[in-house]
Amino acid sequence: MKTIGIVLAGGQSKRFGEPKALALRRGKPFLLYSVEALHPIVDEIVIVAQRCIQKKLPLQDVLWIEDEPQYKGKGPLAGIYSAIVHHEATWYIVLPCDTPFIHKKIINKLKEQADDSFDVIVPRVNGRLQPLIAMYHYRVKSLIYNCLQREEYRMHTLLSACRAKHIEMTEELPFMNINTKEQFHKWIG
Template sequence: MKKIAGIILAGGMSRRFGEPKALASWQGHTFIEHIVQVMQTTVQDVVVVSHPDIRERIVTLVDVPVIEDIPSYKGEGPLAGIVSGMEQIKAQWYIVSPCDTPNLSNEWITALIGQISDEYEAIVPVIDGKKQPLLAAYHDRVKEKICALLHEEKRSMGQLLSQCNVKYVMEVELNVAKELFVNVNTKEEYVRLLNENKNKKV
């Protein structure tokens, strides 16, 4: 199998959430521990790209490299995180996930990997009509494009996708529950997910 690595983005400021989402509790662990464990069941190497303020805390929780953005791109958003992860681990393809998707499962990663084809540079799910560029797969070829965008002070994932040969994958093709793509932005969303999870166990 082609070498596939995982990049977990934990560099956001979590302003709407009010505290670092990577460290929020989930099923006896933290979000970041859960995402790392899921990634490790499916891909060969995983790296966490962390915000500087929480890096030392994350290092104590996971057994994978925890890095910060490359200095020249520090704080430049998810594109900076993705390219920093690519620099840390050399692979042909990268599965990217934010740290705030607690329903993420190896079922989803396996389904995404199944869509990979070297004729494309990005495999992006479309859930309820909405593109999910931060829960997607990227070929190593996009690294130069990301660097060029950041050099021009362009930080949008949409700007990257507009320059790539993208395979957009509908949820029916992935054949996984769209609940796997739920991300947590506010405390209200977090509490709702916690309650839904409790109800499933009852």
Template sequence: MKTIGIVLAGGQSKRFGEPKALALRCGKPFLFYSVEALRSIVDQVVVVAQPHIQKQLQLKDVQWIEDVSQHKGKGPLAGIYSAMKHYEATWYIVLPCDIPFIHKTIVTSLKQQADDAFDAIVPYVNRRPQPLVAIYHHRVKSLMYDCLQQGEYRMYTFLSSCRVKHIEMKEEQPFMNINTKEQYYKWIG
């Protein structure tokens, strides 16, 4: 069972005011935390980002790609699809770049839930789905493509056409994404 880890770092970070992938926690860019959480668990880590992010970060054993041109800048669904189009695997573990408290234990427990009877393994924290910290089976690539072709970019719409296994997670902090400077100063300083 080949597994690819996908880190989504292509967002515009409008609310944050600068690329969140480059924001620091304990002297390390946010992006590093997602890559490290995946590195020993997957066969390959793929970062979907704009070229200026790659130029500013030096990461070994990581593949860098941009969204496929047809769907460039269309959000997380386009990023996940782009990685699936470039790299073949059975399962894809997806993480965003703006969750600097993520750790390997969370990713390992998600991977252990992989089940061919489902298209997606999605954790729930406080009864809220976390579709960007999730696992997707390769067969959803065509569903993603169909959504993108129809101009439907929302993850929840895409998931409504999938067989989803919901995993209840108790630990909240690893799923905390930092979207604004206020959140940054509150949780990181």
């Protein structure tokens, strides 16, 4: 069972004002927290990002791609689809670049739940699904393509078309996105 980690770092970070992937927590770029959480658990890591991120953070042992041109700027579904199109695996563990409290225990819990009778393994924290920290089977490629063709870019649209296994998780901090400077100052300092 080949598993690829996908780190989504292609967003425009409008609310944050600069690329969140490069924001620092304890002197380390946010993007590295996602990469390090995935690294011991997956076979390969694909980072979906604009070239400017790659130039500023030239990581070794990862694969860098950009969104497929026709879907550039269309959100997380475009990034996931672009990675699946270029790198085949059975399962893909998706992480955003703006969760600097993520850790490998969360990723291990996801991978332990792999079950080929489901299309997606998605955590639920305090009643909220977390589709951007989830595990997707290769089969979702066609479902994502259909969403993109219909210009349906919401992750929940995809989830509603999938056979989803929900995993209850109680630890909230690893799932926290840092989207604004206010959140950054509150949680990072």
